[in-house]
Amino acid sequence: xxxxxxxxxxxxxxxxxxxxxxxxxxxxxxxxxxxxxxxxxxxxxxxxxxxxxxxxxxxxxxxxxxxxxxxxxxxxxxxxxxxxxxxxxxxxxxxxxxxxxxxxxxxxxxxxxxxxxxxxxxxxxxxxxxxxxxxxxxxxxxxxxxxxxxxxxxxxxxxxxxxxxxxxxxxxxxxxxxxxxxxxxxxxxxxxxxxxxxxxxxxxxxxxxxxxxxxxxxxxxxxxxxxxxxxxxxxxxxxxxxxxxxxxxxxxxxxxxxxxxxxxxxxxxxxxxxxxxxxxxxxxxxxxxxxxxxxxxxxxxxxxxxxxxxxxxxxxxxxxxxxxxxxxxxxxxxxxxxxxxxxxxxxxxxxxxxxxxxxxxxxxxxxxxxxxxxxxxxxxxxxxxxxxxxxxxxxxxxxxxxxxxxxxxxxxxxxxxxxxxxxxxxxxxxxxxxxxxxxxxxxx
Amino acid sequence: xxxxxxxxxxxxxxxxxxxxxxxxxxxxxxxxxxxxxxxxxxxxxxxxxxxxxxxxxxxxxxxxxxxxxxxxxxxxxxxxxxxxxxxxxxxxxxxxxxxxxxxxxxxxxxxxxxxxxxxxxxxxxxxxxxxxxxxxxxxxxxxxxxxxxxxxxxxxxxxxxxxxxxxxxxxxxxxxxxxxxxxxxxxxxxxxxxxxxxxxxxxxxxxxxxxxxxxxxxxxxxxxxxxxxxxxxxxxxxxxxxxxxxxxxxxxxxxxxxxxxxxxxxxxxxxxxxxxxxxxxxxxxxxxxxxxxxxxxxxxxxxxxxxxxxxxxxxxxxxxxxxxxxxxxxxxxxxxxxxxxxxxxxxxxxxxxxxxxxxxxxxxxxxxxxxxxxxxxxxxxxxxxxxxxxxxxxxxxxxxxxxxxxxxxxxxxxxxxxxxxxxxxxxxxxxx
Numbered sequence: 001x002x003x004x005x006x007x008x009x010x011x012x013x014x015x016x017x018x019x020x021x022x023x024x025x026x027x028x029x030x031x032x033x034x035x036x037x038x039x040x041x042x043x044x045x046x047x048x049x050x051x052x053x054x055x056x057x058x059x060x061x062x063x064x065x066x067x068x069x070x071x072x073x074x075x076x077x078x079x080x081x082x083x084x085x086x087x088x089x090x091x092x093x094x095x096x097x098x099x100x101x102x103x104x105x106x107x108x109x110x111x112x113x114x115x116x117x118x119x120x121x122x123x124x125x126x127x128x129x130x131x132x133x134x135x136x137x138x139x140x141x142x143x144x145x146x147x148x149x150x151x152x153x154x155x156x157x158x159x160x161x162x163x164x165x166x167x168x169x170x171x172x173x174x175x176x177x178x179x180x181x182x183x184x185x186x187x188x189x190x191x192x193x194x195x196x197x198x199x200x201x202x203x204x205x206x207x208x209x210x211x212x213x214x215x216x217x218x219x220x221x222x223x224x225x226x227x228x229x230x231x232x233x234x235x236x237x238x239x240x241x242x243x244x245x246x247x248x249x250x251x252x253x254x255x256x257x258x259x260x261x262x263x264x265x266x267x268x269x270x271x272x273x274x275x276x277x278x279x280x281x282x283x284x285x286x287x288x289x290x291x292x293x294x295x296x297x298x299x300x301x302x303x304x305x306x307x308x309x310x311x312x313x314x315x316x317x318x319x320x321x322x323x324x325x326x327x328x329x330x331x332x333x334x335x336x337x338x339x340x341x342x343x344x345x346x347x348x349x350x351x352x353x354x355x356x357x358x359x360x361x362x363x364x365x366x367x368x369x370x371x372x373x374x375x376x377x378x379x380x381x382x383x384x385x386x387x388x389x390x391x392x393x394x395x396x397x398x399x400x401x402x403x404x405x406x407x408x409x410x411x412x413x414x415x416x417x418x419x420x421x422x423x424x425x426x427x428x429x430x431x432x433x434x435x436x437x438x439x440x441x442x443x444x
Numbered sequence: 445x446x447x448x449x450x451x452x453x454x455x456x457x458x459x460x461x462x463x464x465x466x467x468x469x470x471x472x473x474x475x476x477x478x479x480x481x482x483x484x485x486x487x488x489x490x491x492x493x494x495x496x497x498x499x500x501x502x503x504x505x506x507x508x509x510x511x512x513x514x515x516x517x518x519x520x521x522x523x524x525x526x527x528x529x530x531x532x533x534x535x536x537x538x539x540x541x542x543x544x545x546x547x548x549x550x551x552x553x554x555x556x557x558x559x560x561x562x563x564x565x566x567x568x569x570x571x572x573x574x575x576x577x578x579x580x581x582x583x584x585x586x587x588x589x590x591x592x593x594x595x596x597x598x599x600x601x602x603x604x605x606x607x608x609x610x611x612x613x614x615x616x617x618x619x620x621x622x623x624x625x626x627x628x629x630x631x632x633x634x635x636x637x638x639x640x641x642x643x644x645x646x647x648x649x650x651x652x653x654x655x656x657x658x659x660x661x662x663x664x665x666x667x668x669x670x671x672x673x674x675x676x677x678x679x680x681x682x683x684x685x686x687x688x689x690x691x692x693x694x695x696x697x698x699x700x701x702x703x704x705x706x707x708x709x710x711x712x713x714x715x716x717x718x719x720x721x722x723x724x725x726x727x728x729x730x731x732x733x734x735x736x737x738x739x740x741x742x743x744x745x746x747x748x749x750x751x752x753x754x755x756x757x758x759x760x761x762x763x764x765x766x767x768x769x770x771x772x773x774x775x776x777x778x779x780x781x782x783x784x785x786x787x788x789x790x791x792x793x794x795x796x797x798x799x800x801x802x803x804x805x806x807x808x809x810x811x812x813x814x815x816x817x818x819x820x821x822x823x824x825x826x827x828x829x830x831x832x833x834x835x836x837x838x839x840x841x842x843x844x845x846x847x848x849x850x851x852x853x854x855x856x857x858x859x860x861x862x863x864x865x866x867x868x869x870x871x872x873x874x875x876x
Contacts, residue, residue: 022663022824023863025831029838030859033852036838036845041852048856056863 023056027073034080042084049081054096068114075104075118082125087388090129097126098136105143107150116147120157127161128390133168138176141165145180149187152196158184159199163206167393174211174218181207182222189227194259198319201263204228208270209401216275225271225282228264229303235261236306262313265306266325269332272303274402276335301342307333308349311356323360323368328403330357334411338418344431351439354412358443361408412443462521465506466528472500473532476567497569504529504576511580515589519623526584526630529577534642536565536574543649543732559657560668560677563647571678578681579674581639585631585688590623636693637700640686644704647682648736650783655727658781663824666786670828687743694747701744702751704737708762715766718784719773727780735787742794749798756800763788764810771814775821786829789814793833796840805847808837812851812858819861827862 034042034049042049053074060070078097082090104119106112112119127137141161148158162184165173174181188200204224207215219225235258272279280296282288289295307329314329315322333350336343343350360366398404420428432440476496507525511518540546546564558564561571588594595617650658658665674681690697705711714734721727741748749755770785792807799807811834818827834855837843 022828022831025828026859026863029831029835030856032835032838033855033859036843037849037852038845041845041849045853045856048853048860052860052863 024069024073027056027070027077031073031076031080034077034084039084042081043089046081046085046089049077050093050096053078057100068111071100071104071111071115072118075100075115075122079118079122079125082122082129085129087129087131090126091131094126094130094134094136097122098140101126101140102143105140105147107143107146117154120147120154120161124157124160124164127164127168129388130168130390131387132389133170133172138169138173141169141173141177141180145183145187148184152188152191155188155192155196156199159188159203162203164390166203166206166210167397168389170210170393174214178218178222182218182224185219185224186222186227189224189264190231192260197260197263201267204267205270206397208267208274209397212274212402213278216271216278220278220282220285225268225278226285226288228267229282229288229299232261232264232268232306233302236302236309239309258310258313261306262310265310266314266328268303269307269329272332273328273335276339297340297342300336300339304333304336304343304346304350308346308353311353323357323366324403326360327357327368327408330354330408331403331406331411334408334415337415338422341423341427344419344423344427345434347431348435348439351412351435351443354408355439355442357408459520462507462510462524465503466524469500469503469528469532472496472503473535473570473573476500476570493567493569497573500570501572501576504532504573504580508576508580508583511587512583515587516619516623519590519619519626522584522623522626523630525580526626529580530630530635530639533574533577533581534638536570536577537563537642537646539566540646542729543736544652544655544727544729546651546653558653560672560680562653562677562679563649563651564653565678574678575675575681578678578685582674582681582685582688584627585685585692587627589620590627592617592620592624595620631692633693633696636689636697640689640697640700643682643686643689644701644736644740645733647679648686648739649732650727650735655781655783658825662781663828666825666828669825683739683743686740690740690744690747694750698744698747698751701737701740702748702753705741705748705753705758710734711762712766712769715769715784718780718782719769721773721780724778725780727783731783735783738784738787738791742791745795745798755795755798756803759792759795759799759807760803763791767810767814771817775823777821779823782823782826786823786826789826789829789833793829793836796833796836801842801844804837804842805844808834808844808848809851811837812854815858816854816861819858819864822862831862 030049057071057074060067060074078093078100082093082097085093101119101123103109104112104115105123107116123140130137144158144161147154162181165177166181169177185200185204188196189204192200204219207219211218216225268279271282283296283299284291289299311326311329314325319325330353333353337347337350361368423431476493507518507521511522511525540563546562565571565574584590654665672680674684690701710730711734714728714730717728718731745755766784767788770782770788789811792811796804811830814830815834818830822830838848
C-alpha cells in the first residue's frame, strides 16, 4: 500500500504548519460550511478544498501533541468531501485518504486515540463510495479487528465496515480475512447490549446472505453459530423459568434479553433456510449436543419452538426490515417441516406463522421492502441510484436473497409435499387433522 | 448555618456574626486604603497590603456564599450588605482615570496580579474583593427568591417550601415580599443608572495591561479573553452584572444604553481614530469607550431590541460604514490592537439572529470579503472573532444556503489563507 501523500502546488506546500489554536477553529468552520452547502457547494471547489489537506496532515504529524486536533479536522473535511462526490470522483481522493486512514486506524500509533473515530467515519465513506475493491482497501481491513477487540465504542461504524467489506470484497475478502471476521464476531456477539445487537446481527446476516454456505461454515467453525444458539437457548430457558440475567423486573425476562435473542433467532433461521447442512452440523457440534440422535433432535425442536415463540417479536417497533425477517422465519420453519415427524407436530403453529406473514403481505397498502433493510437503497436516498460497487453488489445480493425470491405459499406447498413423502400419508393426515380447520380454510 | 433548627445555632447569634463580619470588612477596607496610601512610598508596606487584601477577600466571600446558599434566610442582612458592597465597589473604582489609564498603583498591581485581573482597584490588590462585591450585587439582582411575581411558581399548593439547588427552603409570601422590598428599595433608578455608568465607563473599557497582553500575543489574548470567568476577572464579573442590571431595569436602562449607542458621529469618529492609528501608537480613550458601549450592546441584545432598536438599520447606517473605514485601513504588524474592528465583528455575530433576513446575504458576503482580506494579514484576535461571527451566520437554521453557494470558493480560499498567514507569522514556524 502506498503511504505517500500527494503534495499540491499551493502556498501552504512550502510550510510546515504549526498547529496553533487557530487551526482547529478554521478547520471547524470549513467543515461546517461544507456540510451546510452540501454536494452542490462542494463539487465545484473540490480541488481548492482538498489541495492543502495533505500538507496540513503532514504538518500536523510533524508537530507537537496538539497535532491530532488538526488531524481530526482534516479527516472530517475529507469525509464531507468524499460523501459529496460521485463514486468515480471520490476515488480520486484515495491517494490522499488511504494513507491517512492507515495512520488514523492503527491502534499501535499513539494518535489513534484521538483520531480513530474520525478515521473510521472517513473509512466508511471511502469504502462505500469506492467504484472498485482495491488492494489498499483490502489490506486496511486488518486494522478493524483490533478496534473491536479493544472495546465496543465504535461498534456501529465498525459493523457497517464489516458489512461493506463482505458485500464488496466477495471471495477475495473472505479468503484473506475469514479469521479476522470470525474474531470480530467472537468479540462482539455475546458482549453487546440490545442497542448493539442489531448492528452485529446485520453484519452476520450480510455474511450469510453473501456467502450462504461458506459463510455459515465459517461462522460454525469459528464457534459463532454455537454462541448465537447458546444465547437464544439461554434466553428461552430464562423465559420459561422466569429468571433473567438482564435484570428484568420481578424475575421476568428483560426486554434486553428478548431483543438480542430475537435478532439472533433470525440469524439461525437464515442458516436453517439457506444452509441446512450447516445447521445439522451445528447440532452435532460438541458443546451444542453430544451428537446422539435424541440430543440433535432435541436441539432442532428447541430451535423450532424458539422461532415460533419469538415470531411475534420479530420486526417489532419501527424495524424497517420487519416484514423481511418475519418472512425469513416463516420460510425457515417451513423448510424444517420435512426434517423430522416431531416438527410436524408443530404444524398448527407453523401454519399460523405462515398465515400471519401472508396476511401481512396481502394487507391493503403493504409494500414489501424488497431490497431489505439497507438505508442506502431506500427510496429517496442520495445513493439509491448510485453506481458504486457497494450499492451495485448490495442490490444484486438482496435481489438474489432467498427471502426475496421464494414465494412463501409455493414454498409451503412444496415442503408439505416433501413432508408427506417423508413421514408417510397416515402421519401427515394425522398432523393435518390437528390443525385448526379455520386456519386451513384461510390458508387455502 | 441558616438552617437553625438543624444546626442548633440561634438566629440571634447568626445576626451577631454578620454584624461583626460587616464591621470587620469595613475596618479592613480602611486598613487596605491606609496601606495603599503608604504603598506608593514604601515597598515594605506590600506584604501587609497583600495580607489585608487576602483577609478582606475571605471575609467578603462569606456573605456572598451565604446569600447564594440561603437567599431568604439571608434577607435580614440584605440591606446592610448591599450598601456595603455597593460602597466598596464604587470606592475601589472611583479613582480610575479614563481608559486606557490604570489606577495609580500602575499597570500591574502590588500583588503582582495584572491581566486578567483588570481593571485594577484603588488601593491595589483588591480586585478579588471587587469581584465578590459584583457577585453579590449580581446574585441578589437575579435571585428568583426575591421576586414576588415568581412566588407562585416556586411554592407548591401543599407546601410553602420551595425546592432549590441547595435543598428545600421555607418560602412564604411574607418573606419573599420583605426581601423584594429590600432589593427594590436599594436598586433605585438613580442607583441603577449610576452602577451602569460605572460599569460601562470604568469597569468594561480595556486598560493598558489588557492592551499589552493583546499586543504581546493576539491569539492567546483572544482565546483567554473569551474564556475568562467572573471569578477571575472584574471585567467579566461586571459583564454579568450589566446583564442583570439591564434585565432588572430594562424599562429605563435599555433606553439609556440605546441613547448612548445613538451617537453615530461619536462612533464614526472613534472608528476613524482607530483606522488612522499610527504604528507603535496607542489606542484612544474614545475607541475604548465605544468598545465598552458596544460590548454592553451585545450583552443586552434582548432588552435593547425591546426598546425598538432596529439592529438591521443600525448596522446598515452606522456599523457597516465604520467597518468599511476600518477594513480599508492598512494592516500593520506593529499597529495598536484593532479594538473596534474586533468588537464590531463580535457584535454582528451576537446580533446575527436579530438581523433582517433580507440583509443577511450581503452581510455574509461582507464577512467573506473580510476573511479574504484577513488572509493577507490581520490581527489574530480579529481573525478569531471573524471566524466566530461567520460560524454564527452559517450555523443558523435561517441561513440562506442558495445565496451563499457562489461564496463557497472564496470562503474556502479565505480560510486556508488565514491558516497560511498564521503559519507565516507564527514564531514557531519551521520552513522546509
